[in-house]
Amino acid sequence: MSLQPFQQSNALSVGVELELQLINLSDFDLSASSPDLLHLLGKRPFPGNVTPEITESMIEICTDVQSNYTGVLTQLQEIRNALVQAADTLNIGICGGGTHPFQRWTDRKIFSKERFEQVSALYGYLAKQFTVFGQHIHIGCSSSNDALFLLHSLSRYVPHFIALSASSPYVQGGDTLFHSARLNSVFAFPLSGRAPFLLNWHDFANDYFVKMEKTGVIKTMKDFYWDIRPKPEYGTIELRICDTPLTVERSAALAAYLQILCAYLLEKNEPAPLEDDYLVYNYNRFQACRFGLDGSIVHPKTYESRSLREDILATLSTIAPFAESLGALPALTHLYKATEADTDAYYLRQQYDESGSVEGMVNAAIARFRKGILVQAYASS
């Protein structure tokens, strides 16, 4: 079966997927509660879409296709409110964060669904230790070649998204010293990393994909765990490297940041992407994962070294006019503040220090996920 044709979609339309943690409120470990939660959510209309994930202690939610930041933010907040209400009814905690700080992968249960069981059989423990939680952002592309152009042009900005979403400092009960340790779990898969440098869809579909299919290694696009991958059936590119932030407000701001960057890149404001851009890709990616906003990255064209925080602030300022035309200035304000306040990973470490336990850290993550509800209620009163 060859790769399906690339569907056209509205340029710069946005969709967000979030993988969320389901928590037992007694011991703060992950709780295999997704079947119960999905049953309850199925009883009334849900302001988006909610689906099971590979293990029963996580769920995935996604927004409809949105055209702007306000649409994404409003729907994510509605989804968050519906989830929190249902979780309250069932005595489940729900939170963001790229990893659960102390879950043991041996305790995880694979959700009963054919594809998940196949993945589990193929990858063994990798499938269960893949109980990590990410945010995926889709950006609509009016053509397949635009999709590949954006995919490679964005490679330079991948560390921005890693640092701004980083929320996975602890794994299996210990401090990893990483801001985003989640991506280390993703690296373990053989088909992870960057997409091959092809800018023409015809070459991608008929040459690369067909060859890979013939090798028997892959069957569909889903078998690639790339940081950014095209999604031909939706007519989008999908950025997959973000940890799920602790709040939906941060998620919406990240989605808007990607949308604005794509608008900026489509205007050809930057030199065209090259294969050599990837020389520094893994190094920059590591810096973002390990040190967050304090990481030091190398510019792929100029080889100039600067801190990620500086690079993000410079980019925010460059793309501000595009943000204005897309009605997304509040998202940039949110991100400015985020660079000052440091990452969610930093916040989680602080919570560990204050509460003295990893359980206290999870409790704080649950409270932070809910916090937006109170802020919203206050704002509307």
Added chain:
Amino acid sequence: MTIFSININTPEFAWSFTIAMAWIIGEFGHRFTKLPRISFYALVGFLAANSHYEFLSYLEEDALLLPANIAFGLILFEFGYHINLRWLKCNPWIGVTGLVEVIATFIAVYALTQWYGTSTFISLSLAALGMATSPAGILRVINEQRSSGQVTERIFHLSAFNCVLATITFNVIVAFWVSQGSEDIFHAPVDSAIMLVTSMALGVVFGIVLPIMLRQLGNLAQDATIAFALSVILLVAIAHAAKLSPILTALLFGLTARHRRVTLGHAKRNFGALGDLLTVLLFVFVASTMEWQRVVAGASLGLALLAVRFGVKTLTTVVFAPVSGITLRKGLLTGVGLAPISVFIVLTLAQARYSGIALLYELSALDALVAMALTLEILGPVFTQVALSLAHENQERG
């Protein structure tokens, strides 16, 4: 004179040997049948006590009551720790289910025993005891299966709810009955009320003071388990000495500690090896108090009681399943999971007798109660395990 001699006719030997055998049989039995270990402990205790040689009969009555109460206390603390009062506020239907289930069980058991011809006092006491679900059987099975989900959560909360209400109702009934005919009819009920309130207050005080102390020490995650275990032991010893209710104190201690936000480390479920060891003793002890002849004599009413209690609890949880947010199937399985009762009954009666209430000899000698307690001590945990398994809430193996 022989250099080596062994006297096996001592209570120390008999109990040590039985507990060791119970553990071994529990491990092998669990491995081969996948049934709960505690069912095997109970079976061994019952057989050892009822064997031809009356192997376990050397020990004085009540000698094991304190260690058994400590074992139950550790379980109740952990049980109380799982109870989230905020949930009852967010989902009031959980509380409604609990209340209706308790009242309906009381009425059904009372009606059945009256129809059977038992005295009013016995009927009322049985009705009060029948309300409860024993946390011991439930917690052990849930931890053994490492289950999580709505059936697990609801069994926890409904069981804690019905245990507290059963303890209070039972003590109130006994107090009023004792005071009948005496000159000061308020004396016994007031004493009973003071006992119940003091028991709960003691648990709450421990639940407040200990977390404060642990915070002063710092590093909650590492030091909490041993501190809580020692506190439960001390608390039960105080309750025992002051003739308070160890059930209420330990449960309230756990509940308060949870709401003071002290987290019990993930690895310390069941209080580790200490909890495991005392559980063997607890289940062997409880089953050893039951006599075979009584089980046979009380079989018909005992099984009828068991069926009525089972039916009412299951019906209630099914009826309230949809409004409280779960499927009818999970509602049904919650009711099935609420079957265990024995440790609660046996220890409540032993404690009441120990407190010197002579009336209760009649009740604890009731054949039907013994028959129900034995049946459910062995089968109750199996019911809970089957319920969790059918609800797909137990841990996948392999």
